[in-house]
Amino acid sequence: MCLGHTEAIFVDTQTRAWEGVPGVNGAHWKVFQVDPRTGGVQALVRFPAGAVEPPHHHTHGHWIYVEDGAKLVENLSRGTRYLLSGGMYLYTPAPDVHRVTYLSRCTFLFVSDGPFDLFWDGPEQGVIIPPDAAGQGA
Numbered sequence: 317m318c319l320g321h322t323e324a325i326f327v328d329t330q331t332r333a334w335e336g337v338p339g340v341n342g343a344h345w346k347v348f349q350v351d352p353r354t355g356g357v358q359a360l361v362r363f364p365a366g367a368v369e370p371p372h373h374h375t376h377g378h379w380i381y382v383e384d385g386a387k388l389v390e391n392l393s394r395g396t397r398y399l400l401s402g403g404m405y406l407y408t409p410a411p412d413v414h415r416v417t418y419l420s421r422c423t424f425l426f427v428s429d430g431p432f433d434l435f436w437d438g439p440e441q442g443v444i445i446p447p448d449a450a451g452q453g454a
């Protein structure tokens with residue numbers, strides 16, 4: 317939910333171009349809006365098949381709703397695993413450390429409850445992209 321805007325916001329995702337997510341190589345998004353009160357981001361996000369987000373955390377909580385594709389989210393802070401596909405929702409609170417593996421190209425809604433950031437918690441300092449997915453863009 318966004319409480320900060322006083323005007324309606326309309327986005328046609330079919331006509332908006334994918335853009336690279338700052339600091340998250342291999343990921344693309346279409347940002348719908350940034351909440352002026354919280355700085356939270358509302359966006360459609362896509363990762364290629366085979367991509368892996370190594371262990372990382374955020375200073376904000378975030379929820380996702382998978383539109384299509386499949387991904388495995390491992391919450392390393394809590395020892396839980398979630399296999400997500402179309403129609404599934406997951407909220408991850410800050411600052412839980414999590415690792416995400418994309419089992420197929422995956423498109424999902426992403427909403428953060430604060431300004432987007434990302435901190436890597438292991439030796440890998442970026443998304444691991446399989447060679448066959450590199451350069452494919454969104």
Ligand SMILES: [Fe+2]
Pocket residue numbers: 372373374414
């Ligand atoms: Fe994350």
